[in-house]
Amino acid sequence: MSAIDYEFDTGSRSNRDQHDGAHTGDVEALRPLPRISVHAFCISDGFHRIMDQCAVDRRMGRVSLKITHGNIAAAASMFSSTPTPNLVIIETDAGPRELLNELAPLAEVCDPSTRVIIVGRYNDIALYRELMRNGISEYIVAPFTMADVMAAIASIFVDPDSEPLGRTIAFIGAKGGVGSSTIAHNCAFGISSLFSTETVLADLDLPFGTANIDFDQDPAQGIAEAVFTPERLDEVFLDRLLTTCGQNLSLLAAPSMLDRGYDYERGAFQPIMDLLQRTAPVTVLDLPHTWADWTRAVLADVDEIVITCAPDLANLRNMKNMLDALKKMRPNDKAPHLILNQVGMPKRPEIAPNDFFEPLEMQPVAIIPFDAQLFGTASNSGRMISEMDAKSPTAETFSQIAHLVTGRATIKKPKKAGLGSLIEKLRKK
Structure with a gap:
């Protein structure tokens, strides 16, 4: 000495x-x-x-x-x-x-x-x-x-011998009705089945969440109990709130009821997110299309963000604003992953993909075509796209997104999910 x-x-x-x-x-x-x-x-x-x-x-x-x-x-x-x-x-x-x-x-x-x-x-x-x-x-x-x-x-x-924190992935839409929840649910299912990884899907849209419908579940308890009684939160209580949706997939369902107002403080979801990070290797958060203090707090704290948009002007404006806001909130993180969904909807005027993403100075990780038959049938039957048609281009796209958000692969070019000549037609317009 x-x-x-x-x-x-x-x-x-x-x-x-x-x-x-x-x-x-x-x-x-x-x-x-x-x-x-x-x-x-x-x-x-x-x-x-x-x-x-x-x-x-x-x-x-x-x-x-x-x-x-x-x-x-x-x-x-x-x-x-x-x-x-x-x-x-x-x-x-x-x-x-x-x-x-x-x-x-x-x-x-x-x-x-x-x-x-x-x-x-x-x-x-x-x-x-x-x-x-x-x-x-x-x-x-x-x-x-x-x-x-x-x-x-x-x-x-940070204890190097402790269990690593789980990965948290947030899905949000640039506009309501663009299919962000559907993509979140299919990706959560893909992560759990493709990698045999314990995955929790948390539906943060408490009044209108659809995860329980998409997985054909009707749990008596879910995320509302976790949010409104944070003093009870521990691993035992969390286990009682989770609903099993597959071999490696658990659901923290929204009540989807309008019997109360759903007003949250900024850190309302922080206790459940902390607990999920400690207990689940992967957590997928299905966020509603809203911009509040609690939404910003969640988005600021997650590992990956996936924004879904449709090819119209309102989505383009919202996407640009969200990207600018997230860059200020997360200056040292990589940009969110962008998905262009519902492309090619009949009789709907659309902005061509190239023109849509040019002002954003970013490229999408996936371009998913409008397919009312496939998505509608899957939703009404409480099944995922890969369960309906595992060999479909859309199922392959969800698989690639699952690889990307979990850090297992990098998509250099957007997956077009079988658009083929449709994209060429859009470019010629």
Whole structure:
């Protein structure tokens, strides 16, 4: 032990090795951070910008983050009169010899449970070892990214031996009646059957949800009990609310009743989403076409978003607005997946797919033709498209979407579900 004992609580250094993959800058590979308090002290504009980026990232949504312009001395002065947070991040330009001496006053005012990350200028292995030996949790040297900082935090506060959080996929329509729920239900069924993965389909449209109809179920309980009695939520209670729809598929059904008003606070769905993430490998959320605080909160917190639209002007406008809003809400996440549905409806004027997506500067992952017979028969019989006709182009499209949203494949070109010459005719109009 060094003559200078800083008495920081180091925790296990094995975490560092567990998270080396996250230090590559792949922010999407990072898991959401727990509810912790973090105070960052910056001396450069560059590091301040990186911490600002962290502050608005969805994976930091539960973190209480403060950012202050100041050095180690400023941190020691502040914490001499106020409690220290769970984590202190301090940027310094001090050399190896000076750094250890400058940390001494901070060590005297830090709570034993507080962790410390140092952001320094010198790539010195001897310095690193000395810092680790004296209780510093992590030492970061430039160049680094926002993902590196968040990965360093995760290496301290996320247990690498715990079960990984489940993947959450939200489906929403750019307009009502575009078939978003049907696509969500078929994709949930596909994920559960194709990959033999335990999947939960949660119908968040409490007054008008159709998941119970599409799967020919009439459960007595469902998501309403989870939302309106969050104090009862645990794994046992959740098991009672779930309805089995297949070998690996469970349904958290909406009541689909109008006996009450369905007004929610912003975080109303957060407890059930947290529980589903801990207990289900994949959760598919069927969101109604509405834009409220609770909808925004759900969309900000999920791993993947799929937006369904139909080829008309109102859908194009709504899609553009949603993409702009989601980009502000999720600045460090990839763009949502877009699906163009109900293409080729008889006697309906439509915007050609190329013209529809040109102003969005994005391409759809799937183009699904209007097929009243196939979808109507499946809905009325309480069955999925792959159950009706497993070899149909539409069933293959749902299979490809299931691969995409679970990270098992990348669709480079939109699947056209058998449109064939129809697309060519649309392009010629």
